[in-house]
Amino acid sequence: MSDAAIKKVCVIGAGTMGAGIAAQVANAGVPVLLLDIVRDEANRNAVAEDAVKRLLKTDPAPFMSKAAAKLVETGNIDDHLGKVAECDWIIEAIVERLDLKQSLYAKIEQHRRDGTAVSSNTSTIPLAQLTEGRSEGFKRDFLITHFFNPPRYMRLLEIVAGPESDAALVDKVAGFADRSLGKSVVRTKDTPGFIANRLGVFWIQAAINAAFDLGVTIEEADAIGGKPMGVPKTGIFGLVDLIGIDLMPHLQKSLTGTLAKDDPYQAIARTQQLIEKMIADGYTGRKGKGGFYRLNREAGKRKEAIDLATGDYRPQAKATVPTGAAAKGDLAALLAIKGKVGEFAWAVLGATLSYAAGLVPEAADDIVAIDDAMRLGYNWTFGPFELIDKIGAAELAERLAAEGKPVPPILTLAGDRSFYRFEEGRRQYLGLDGAYHDVVRPEGVLLLEDIKRVSQPLVKTASASLWDGGDGVAILEFTGKMNALDGDVMTAIGKAIPLVAKQYKALVVYNEGGNFTAGANLGLALFALNIAAWGEVEKLVAGGQQAYKALKYAPFPVVGAPAGMALGGGCEILLHCDAVQAHAESYIGLVECGVGLVPAWGGCGEMLDRWRKAKGMPQGPMPAVAKVFETVSTASYSKSAAEAKELGFLRPSDGITMNRDRLLADAKAKALALVEGYQPPAKPEFRLPGDGGRAALTMAVEGFRKRGLATPYDEVVSASLAEVLTGGEADWVDTVSEDQLLKLERTEFMKRVRDPRTIARIEQMLETGKPLRN
Known part of the structure; x- marks a missing residue:
């Protein structure tokens, strides 16, 4: 089956995740039906409609364009569930309650076409429980598709197929998710938390425990457990603030309730009174009043961090970060640092990497799936087995054994060998059979x-x-x-x-x-x-x-x-x-105008040429000039x-x-x-408006400055841009060549670089990454 067979999708559940999935389907240019429950009899589609309105206001934007939003059709489950018969893939993204999901599947089964894929976005409920009581045909067409939030920006999609799932249908969904939705698909087994969340929650729990136990501040924890380990700059506590502190107890409850009693996570899962109090008081992270970090607006927007020992906020401190080789990703050097830096690093890495090593083959057939899931789902620079290679499997196993901790069989299997190697230019991974196998790129992928x-x-x-x-x-x-x-x-x-x-x-x-x-x-x-x-x-x-x-x-x-x-x-x-x-x-x-310059490598002429040829653009020298000026002068x-x-x-x-x-x-x-x-x-030639057009553009910018929408130097820079776009000395009846435009670009560029106000803008951009409004 070709993934092109998916021409319309239905998403049921218009919460944050469901609405985000619907937006990404629309971004692919595919019509999507978004359904939810009826809450308002006056407008029975209000829940789904409000979700789309919310998406259009969200930043970063779930939609790639406003046109994509028009591909989302809204409705409600009571009145419009029959429309699933028009769809080729039905995605359930409702609340994580088995009874509600099973009830919904019973209704879907009455309306869907045979062969239509049905998937759940669950991250906690086993597939076998979801399909219990359903027909053989439903079970054949069912799978789990676990998206990560936000669906537009997070590349990972974990797919779980059941023993009765139609392999061809699963491939069709995976192919569509890959090519049309832009997802990197990882096939995982039907185990609690699948791969990324199971390992990610373990990692976060291990780090939080270690910070409390070792007296490490959250700034120190994020400095040690961030960049040196290839973790995004948020670090660990910053990540929890981002995803929501209040989500952590739910994830913990889910995993402790579904994992085997002897699973290593059970031994480290614990609550902290401070974190429980933070949640109760509304300090749930960035979406709340603050989290482990906060911006104290009453104190002049002072950056603060919570003291794990006292529970009080204090000014955020600059942490002493690892230096030298340890700061550059040498994990052996990081672990060798004496004191709480090395101890914290080992408490996190030793536990996390050992746990990851135990997930093969339970959660995935090979180490590549584990590494891909963590890179894509948690934005790690390196997967767990790539991190083990930095330490050495034998060294990791030896240290675990010395502390009386179990050594995962795959570490023993590796011994002195690395988990990855290059052989005749091919990247290979160590399999459970003890042999190396090529890492195979999907068809159509060239790197x-x-x-x-x-x-x-x-x-x-x-x-x-x-x-x-x-x-x-x-x-x-x-x-x-x-x-x-x-x-x-x-x-x-x-x-x-x-x-x-x-x-x-x-x-x-x-x-x-x-x-x-x-x-x-x-x-x-x-x-x-x-x-x-x-x-x-x-x-x-x-x-x-x-x-x-x-x-x-x-x-x-x-x-x-x-x-x-x-x-x-x-x-x-x-x-x-x-x-x-x-x-x-x-x-x-x-x-360029944002740093006090004008485009000078031919961009002005190319944009003018493009807009004057644009479909529906009015004829004459001014419309294209005005359009380019509007876009470029505002550094859009x-x-x-x-x-x-x-x-x-x-x-x-x-x-x-x-x-x-x-x-x-x-x-x-x-x-x-x-x-x-x-x-x-062919080389283009231009008819540009000259002095008259330049005057019009200048008046427009002057108006913006008087309204506080442009700074005095914006007005100067815009005048230089207007000089180029209107043709300099040329009159509207003259023909301006491409070479003449290039000369105008150079001239106006050199005027601006000599101005101290431009140099000030460049300096601030380099220092802060933010434009100077001078």
């Missing part, structure tokens, strides 16, 4: 990390590399710190073009960093500005313009493939590509690839890939599709 493992770069500079992506497609990768753009990137482009033209069919611009690129290297630019190296700055601007136009007019197709931030110069390189295949979570924009950027199309940073014909792991393969396919008969684009 640059795999290509790099077995090849050498065709071109390499300090900030970029060119790789052979196979099938005649080369891949240009940014490699500098945070993938920032500088002269070395432009040099790499200059070297890549003749090589690709001679030996390859097409080029894809892509990387696997957290962000495509946040734009030009501001730190390098600031250094040049502080020493008044204006010639070097102008040389960088001209070099970027030359490199980007060389890409645009290269004799082969160029496809951009961004994921994450593609801002400033990163947006401009995409604007110069023949096509873009963007990950759904791409945040694209020309944000898209919150998704779908929104990037609305803002003009992507074309209507550009592609969107939902699953991050499929982006490179999709971009490569798009590039190859452009090869036959490819011709570079």
Whole structure:
């Protein structure tokens, strides 16, 4: 069965999770029916309707665009359950009560079509209990699909199939979740908590216990158990604040009630009077009055943390964090630190990694599923078995044995061997049979990390590399710190073009960093500005313009493939590509005005050309200019690839890939599709409005400043942008060439970089990551 067979989905339960799942289905462009109970006879659909309204106001946004929200049809279970017959997948996401779920399934069974997938989003109730009393046909079509919150942003989807589940139907749901919903699917067994929550709750409980027992402050706990262990910057207590302190007792009760009495979690599950009091007093984390951390607004927004010994809030302290190798992920060095730092690290790691080792094969067939679940579900940089490799399985086993603790069989099996290894460029994992097996990528997944493992770069500079992506497609990768753009990137482009033209069919611009690129290297630019190296700055601007136009007019197709931030110069390189295949979570924009600059690598001309050709755009020189000015002067950027199309940073014909792991393969396919008969684009010429248009734009910004919506320097920067977009000295009857626009960009850019107010904006952005409103 093809996942394309899923053309409509029904979600029953419009709470936070159910509504979020419905939004992600709509983000995939698939119609979704959202149902809930009747609470208001005057408006029987109020619960589902209010959920959609809430989604549209939520930040970060569950919908990738407002258009997606229109794909959600609302209703109620009493009146509209018969509509499930129109759906190919029914997702139940109601409260975690077995009796209510079973009652709902009995009703669903009366209406659904045979062969329609039915799944529960439960994270606590075994599948066998859910389907008890149902028909053979219902059991065949039933599975568990455990999403993580928020469904748009969390990639993990745990899928549990029962012994009677139709394997082909399960594959159909998994395929749809992968390609259309962007999920990384982990197949798990029908055990309490499955993988991620079972291990994640254990890890959190072990860390909280250790902090209380060892007298470690929450700042110290988060510093030790955060970055050094590859855990997100929230650390452990910060994570509990994020997910809700009041959720923890429910998870604990669920696991203690369903896990075997001899399960190691039973021994560490305990309550803390302080935490119980915090919940009772409304200190449930970020959603409440505060949590382990809080912002005391009565004390001038002072950051505070709770003292675990006294229960009182105090000013947040800067924790003494591990240094040297321990701070950089050397777990052996971290565990060797004397005193409470090493003791806390061992209390968390020793218990958690030992517990993870015991979950194979109980919760999953192999270690890869365990590692994937924790990386995807809890945003760990490394999975548990990857962390064990950093310590050494033998060393971990030896320390556990020395303390009289049980040693999981898989640690004994590994002995002195690592759980992962590379063999002839292939990543392999240690199986329960004692042999190594290849880590197999799903069909249609191509990762640059795999290509790099077995090849050498065709071109390499300090900030970029060119790789052979196979099938005649080369891949240009940014490699500098945070993938920032500088002269070395432009040099790499200059070297890549003749090589690709001679030996390859097409080029894809892509990387696997957290962000495509946040734009030009501001730190390098600031250094040049502080020493008044204006010639070097102008040389960088001209070099970027030359490199980007060389890409645009290269004799082969160029496809951009961004994921994450593609801002400033990163947006401009995409604007110069023949096509873009963007990950759904791409945040694209020309944000230079925010740091007191104007786009100067050809972005102004490319945006003008795009908007004047846009469907439905009024004719004449002013409409496109006004649209681009509005977007660029406000440093607007898209919150998704779908929104990037609305803002003009992507074309209507550009592609969107939902699953991050499929982006490179999709971009490569798009590039190859452009090869036959490819011709570079013709150089554009512009009719721009000149002085009259510039005056209109200036008056508009002046109005915003008088209303407090723009600062005095915003007005100055906007004037520079207006000078470019309206054609400088040109009159509306004149023709402005692309080269003339580039010269205008350079001129206005250099005016702004010489202004101390721009330098102040750049300095604050580098120091705080926030714009200066001067």
